[in-house]
Amino acid sequence: MQSNLKPAKTIPTVSVQSLTGCAGELLVILENLQKMLPYVRLQSFPFAQSTNNNGPVDITFIEGSVSNPHDLEKLKGLRERSKRIVAVGNCAVWGCVQKGACSRMAVEEMRKKVYGELSSFAVMPASRLEDHVRVDVKLSGCPIDSTQLLAVTASLLKDHLPYVTQKPVCLECKLRENPCILIEQDLPCLGPVTAAGCGALCPSVGAPCYGCWGPSEEPQIDAMAHVLMEKGFTLTDILNRLQAFGAPPELFSRLNQLQDLAQQANTGK
């Protein structure tokens, strides 16, 4: 390896790819492209240009979840050809709302309900990139934050894996000196268990955080559920809200046990 102190001989190449999602991260990358282009060579971006090179590349940004065999095949190919993979957006990092639904319902059931019992096409439960391949950097958000995107890119250009904060939204909310809408308005704010990075957007407009950046580090799910139950929300409602944006089912094992117990008690009566 050459010393990092020497100027790079070649301009690093970048590829922007999408799997199953809303294409939002593509828009965020597109709007920041002018700032990135002096430092990188755009090798592939099928959403925004027709001439694309699918050879080996330094950094691949991938948005979207793995939701079908085509996504999986594409992801594996991208992994083989990419030095670094950055999962961008909630879909790629957590699986977003499609994963949230797959945590509550069997994907085959969803298919049957929509197409009837006779439908036979293959379905895959929505999953994260890291469920299938090694992911070098996870940058969540729905959509991702431009400042974080540029910081991550700058780090990678120096061949350095960046730190991306996963502290709770409450931290950013306090910095903005917002009144707490969970305590003062009894609104179901998920800020205490949701990763920050957005700047506490929802509470700053007087609305409860709904968890679109995925779970924070070490989320205190049971305590969050306890607070919401005290405010009159049912366990089912709480589980639906907490899981909506793709938080992994293993975070909810105790809550699910609790719900099973409650259901058994109900049917036992």
Add this chain to the structure above:
Amino acid sequence: MTEKERKVVQIPEITRVEGHSAVAIEIEDGVVTDVKLDVFEGTRFFEQIVLGHKFDELPHITSRVCAICSTGHVLAAIFAVERIFGFAPQPQELMLRELMHLGMIIESHATHICALALPDFLKTPDLVSFATEHKDEFLIWTKLRALGAAVQTLVGGRPFHPVNLHVGGVSKIPDYASLRSLKKDLLDSLQLSITLAELVLTFEPPVRRLTEPEFLCLIPKDKHYGYFGDVIKSTEGWERSIQEYQSYLLEEVVAYSHAKRSTVAGKPIMVGSMARLAMFSDRLEGEAANLYKGSPLAKGDHNTIWNNAAQAIEVVQAIQRAAALVDEIVSIKRKDIPLSARDALKPVAGRGAGAVECPRGTLYHFYEVDEKHSIVKADMITPSAQNTARIELDIKEVVASNAGGDTLMPNLETLVRAYDPCNTCATHMVSVNNKSKIKGDQCSAT
């Protein structure tokens, strides 16, 4: 016996559209026998995803169907639920929603025209050559895109996936000083949008479809060129309430694609900017009206490619209207009500549809809410699903009337792009790869 000469022409992946799609054209003895637009964007089953969630969560979830038209998916859901609840928002609330929607129209149209459609006409193969060899056009796009994003950020809290729009109203009325400064930005950008429209109008369509489409769109409730309404109207002369959408729109699933397609009485339809202009161009104002009058559209030329120009004219109109709306909004005395104190909103069980004119055409949402205020049934019909059958017919007509040659395939891509197809929207739920056709009832989510 001689075998018929049979060939299949394919565009394996159409670039510069939202999501993933391909085209396969079957030609037998020089005659087009079949055209298939295959949308292979992954499926997410949104009508299932929303089930069990409370009405207040709904707009945040439907927003994720599509980023660039997230405001449309949020508003359609809000309109449907407010109809079920019998809730009528305050006039200022409606103005804020319209302003937000115009922000989406500006951002989405500018992105489509400049970044997705324009490179075909400027002959730029990639973004770098676009940005360096056509600096003026690239600048128009970045400025207009930023303007649309600024409108949506001020009203909705971020450029897409808004956090400030809710059933019952915004949680925070934007700061009036910021709104006034936004008005200045809007007026400063008006000339850019006019320049863009003039540029797009100089591009001669490279191909031509043979038949006139049936256009469908919502008729705006007020007198303005708008995007919200309860009644759908067709250029064939009929009109219906959107609550009856299932009686005129047939949604069908086809074996080869992940996207549904909708037809009216078995015939393809076209929705979007061109449909709106065909229906109420007399509501255009100022420069937008002038541009329209001088365009081929005003002479009844409905070549698909002119949809790019129709969008450009709508951007001019949207900027003018948004500036006027700001004046109306700030003329009303501010009255902030916390989200937890919305007594006027009384949730009840029921069912109903909501619709908006998205950048690409009419978007329908339908919901049933139970007595616990949870969503128990859902249906969404997107503009792209409504345009798909017409895209296939257009391709068929163009191939049939074209001698072929090297330009045919790129021209077909240009044609498909003019529709601004949004495959992330079109496949909000559907995935099929079995051989036989599945029709109507079996696949309907409602």
